[in-house]
Amino acid sequence: MLDIALIRNNPGLVRTSLKNRGYPEDLLDEFLRVDAEWRKMVDESNRLKKVRNSVADEIPKLRDDEKKNKIDEMKRIVERIKELDTRISELENVRNEIVLNMPNIPHDSVPVGRSSEDNITVKEFGKPRVFDFPPKTHFEIGEDLDIIDFTRGAKIAGSGFYVMKGDGARLERALINYMLDVHREQGYLEVFPPAVVNRQAVIGTGQYPKLKDDMYWIERDDLWLNPTAEVPVTNLHMDEIFDKKDLPIYYTAYLPSFRREAGRHADTRGIVRVHQFNKVELVKFVLPEKSFDELESLLLDAEAILQGLELPYRVKLLCTGDLGFASAKTYDIEAHAPGINLWLEVSSCSCFTDFQARRARIKYRPEPHLKSEFVHTLNGSGIALPRTVASLLENYQNRDGTVTIPKVLRPYMQGQELIE
């Protein structure tokens, strides 16, 4: 959520941001109109309340006849205050709705652009593998080795769900453990949060209302199936105030993520776009002045996973048009999958500045006597499992149909070197 004072005092900045992101600017015009009326009403209400408060204090001191007159007069004032306050709270609701739908302001270093085509490649690691035989896709490999079962996944849960079996299931588990161990050594505290969250939490990190149709909703309890561990982990500290010395705080979490992927039907073969997937997440709470440096180190921490797995990848700096709603700056990491011949987005590392902190009211106190300020939050996938598995199977496949297990995973698979 943007600071209301910022929108009010610096509408030009907000207008540029909306324009660059491809959002309608009337969001801002509407805000300014509603806010101006709100302030006018608040001012009038405050003036009347002053009268009410001082007269209410006088009343017990008055003689009976005077008292009666005053009380009659007060009734009219109170009536007017009630009208004003009703209108004020209506305006507040409208204004909040507008502000909740306003995206974060991109950082100066973010390139202006319209779509993913305007993203900039800032790093490359390794090179796409060249084969001396026709490489298979991960879904062919998965079925041939009987380690991924799409049919039965669809049978028990629907299309977009799949079952990992045997060495596939073990590979999944090995990857989770490997990632968590790497991140723990990088200084992240491992947490295992609930996989359902309440409405406050999805508002806090910005998925609600913008992405509400992409989440699974349990109507009866008004709970939401975790769309990314960013949500429960960031909201761990909802409504909290840190001491400055507590920051920065780094968390890593393994948690299944659920996405309805409403309306997306193209490119659904394989496991690159599914309804449930495992993900190891990184979340940081940091001092505002450090946040963009922290983004760089977050990116390196996520990259370390792919480097360890020796998978070729590239890093994209997202342009304004492709930037997520809550993010001020985002790097995507794309691993190469030679079978389907695509670069797969396996991680997205973002700095949200105070956008999420403001929504979730996560603050810190610079000094014990000073008033609290919002922290900055960051988040990166470190990383999404299915696409990593896809890239891994396709990169490590052998001519004879077997798949070599990456060295770093072997300790997690009892030393096994090959899936056959």
Add this chain to the structure above:
RNA sequence: GCCGAGGUAGCUAAGCCCGGAUCACAGCGCCGGCCUUGAGAGCCGGUGGUGCUCUGCACCACGGGAGUUCGAAUCUCCCCCUCGGCGCCA
């Protein structure tokens, strides 16, 4: 799910029964001032949010919301959370 006790400012904690006399008692912490060679003690002031005609004035804030009233921390109703006890249950 049932019964009971609670939720007051950064923290501790009065007030609630009996609505108005303290601008929400008081303590701790912290900040500023006075004092001091310095620190401490002591004394004074401050310590959340918002609005405006913004060196000031005002409004709001006692878990959240609604109501009663000229006036609500205080009375009524609904909801949330915490802690006990009971029940249920991997």
